[in-house]
Amino acid sequence: MNETLAINAAPSALDPLVRVNGVTLQYKTPDHLVTATYRVTFEIDAGDRLVLLGPSGCGKSTILKAIAGFIKPVEGDVRLRNKIITGPGPDRMMVFQEFDQLxxxxxxxxxxxxxxxxxxxxxxxxxxxxxxxxxxxxxxxxxxxxxxxxxxxxxxxxxxxxxxxxxPDVLLMDEPYAALDALTRRKMQDELLQLWDEVGFTLVFVTHSIEEALVVGSRIVVLSPHPGQVNAEVNCQHMGQDFRDTPEFQALAKRISRMLFDDAPTAS
Amino acid sequence: MTDLSHRFAPSPRPEFERKVTAPAELGDVAKPLSMVERIVNISAVRRGVILVFIALFWEVYARWLNNPLSFPTFLDTLEALRDGIASGIIPQRLMITLQTLVAGYFIGLVIAAILTSVAVTTRIGTDLLATLTAMFNPLPAIALLPLALLWFGLGRPSLIFVIIHSVLWAVALNMHSGFLAVSDTLRMAGRTFGLRGLRLVIGILIPAAFPAILSGLKIGWAFAWRTLIAAELVFGVSSGQGGLGWYIFENRNTLDTAAVFAGLLTVMTVGLLIEAVIFRFIEARTVRRWGMQRG
Structure with missing residues (x-):
């Protein structure tokens, strides 16, 4: 339904910048075909700071790599400005976790x-x-x-x-601060927000830390454990570093941690 | 919550907070090393000292042996070397050797580069390289010399053929393992920049694998140098022009042992110079400066 419309529609100002559309991703190990994510759908608007949050092994990095164009979905597609992404390119620059990317x-x-x-x-x-x-x-x-x-x-x-x-149209960051010490990480998060404030780019940020997601993101896509499915989307537009100690922040963090760690999938 | 005031816990120490001395008041935080320490830190100085000791030992031992026909003294050898250089024979022989060497070395490198490029881009290429290196790498180049003589005749082409053989496999093996060791992150970074195919190889893989490539070049150089001198010794003169190996062989025939030593000394010196000057220079300008190799 939605999909058939999208194929013929010309790009318009109303279209999201990136559309991840029913994406199922699989990868091969020597003796298994592993499904990393199952029919994941979300949209990224220009100026978003979208965070992909989930437990390790939920395929959040794999989704990011699909947006970057390194992995082809076996089902669904990823579109940038309504064009299907077929390979990596400089319009989607990526920042990796490893320091040896320079x-x-x-x-x-x-x-x-x-x-x-x-x-x-x-x-x-x-x-x-x-x-x-x-x-x-x-x-x-x-x-x-x-x-x-x-x-x-x-x-x-x-x-x-x-x-x-x-x-780039989107800046992709794959747990960029995971290998840093806690103090540096906090400083880097602040700097990233400052930078976003000055330049106004579109960001997709992968993390497994709820706190980092709340601080960095304007919107959080919460993924379920393996294979990753979209569990929830949460807005946290106004939560900066200064909000860390507010009851509001804590309540939201608690809500998300309940989604991630409770066995039964939450309905709300 | 568990009660943390356990019976094994020590009694608490008093807390305090104090002002630290400002770094500026501490005086020199970074002090320059003393002159002696800095001189000893130069590896050329340390190695030079070792060379002086070897020369001294040689001189003393040869004088004690007193048999110039089998073991000339260091000074006699130096004299023979000086005569050889002054008469222009050693430089001329050296030039012939070096020309052959450089030709063989570079042809070998080009073939190795092509073979490795095919190997990193296709799976059948990888198998080809693995099979060929496994077959030919253990084969001493000198063992191919009789065959080369049969195919190319008595002359420079035969020598170049065996040099290519000695360089090719060592360099290709090192290059290939260097390419395989380039991290996925760096490859992916290159691809997000929009690089692919040959541009990715030139822009990312070659510089990233440069430490391995450089050690391949060094090993290849040493192999080529050894092979050539040995080949010249075996069948020496090529169309009237012999190289350094022939010089050594010639002088042995006339029992001019000091000149034989002078020839050997030249072989070693040139090998050392190329290692210590050319390769060191490349190393200092590349892998050391990039922090890919310590030293």
Missing amino acids: LPWKKVLGNVMYPMTINGISESEAKARALDAIDKVKLSKFVDVYPHMLSGGMKQRVAIARAMAMK
């Missing part, structure tokens, strides 16, 4: 410039945009430094700058 043979500036230069943006413009992005993540002092001399948090900032400088 190219060790390029300095910070070179790393941020690289995706732009290979996509035909002129050297001078790429440099200006890169410097601007590096400034926004507060690493201007480290422009001329190789990645191996940076701390984990700084590496992640460079990766964010590299993705942002490309001005």
Whole structure:
């Protein structure tokens, strides 16, 4: 119904930016065909900070990889501006959890410039945009430094700058702060929100931390344990870092944790 | 909640909060190392000292042995080396050897690069590379020399053929394992930038696998150098022009042992120079600077 309409519809301003439409994802291990997610549907509007939240093994990272174009759904499709996504591309830049996502043979500036230069943006413009992005993540002092001399948090900032400088339609982040210590993680979350406030990008953020989801997200898609299905969508537009201690925040966190950890699926 | 004031818990210590000294008042936080420490930290100095000791030991032992026909002294060898260089024979022989070597080495590298590229992009290519390296890598290059002579005749092409054989498999094996070791994250990052196929290989895989590629190049170089000197010793002169191996062989025939030593010394020195100067330079400019290899 919805689907048949979508195929013929021309992109309009009312369409969501990204539509994940009944997506079932499977991957092969040497002796099993594993279903990671089952008929997952959600939409992402321009300017959203959508968080995919779920227990480990629920396929949230797999969904993100499907949006990035690394994995083809066996059922359903993922659309960007109403066009079916067939492969990875620079319109959906991704920030990974691992620190080794930076190219060790390029300095910070070179790393941020690289995706732009290979996509035909002129050297001078790429440099200006890169410097601007590096400034926004507060690493201007480290422009001329190789990645191996940076701390984990700084590496992640460079990766964010590299993705942002490309001005992608969506910024995909796969548990980008999971490998950081708690203090750095909190600071990075604040910085990300600040950045969103300044630049206004669209973000899809994967995490397994309820607190992080509430702080970073404007909307949370809660996924059930393996195989992942959409359990709930929750709005948390106004919850920033300052709300951590409010009863409202705690109540919402409790509600989500009940969805994640109770055996019986919640109906509400 | 459980009661945490357990009977095994120690009695609480007094709490406190105090001001710390500002770092500026602590004086030098980073002190420069002393001159001696810095000199000892230079590996060239440490290795140089070892070389001096070896030369000293050689000189003393040869004088004590007093048999210049089988073991000339260090100074005699140096003299023979100086004469050889002054007369222009050693440089000329060295040039011939190096020319052959460089030709064989680079042809070997190109073939290795092509083979590895096919191997990383297709599964049948991987099998091809694995089978060929398993077959040919254990085969000493020198063992192919009689065959090469039969096919290419007495001359430079035969030498180049055996050099290619000695370089190719070692380099291809290293390159391939280097490509396989590139992390998925880096590959995926490259693909989100919009790179694929050959551009992904050049833009991401080659630099990311560079430590392994470089060690392949070094191993290949050492193999080629050894193989060539040995091949020259075995059948020496090629169309009237012998290389360093021939120089060594010639002087042994005339029982000019000091000159034999001088030839061997040249072989070692050139090998050392290329390792210590050219490869070190490449290493310092690439993998060390990128933090992919410590040192």
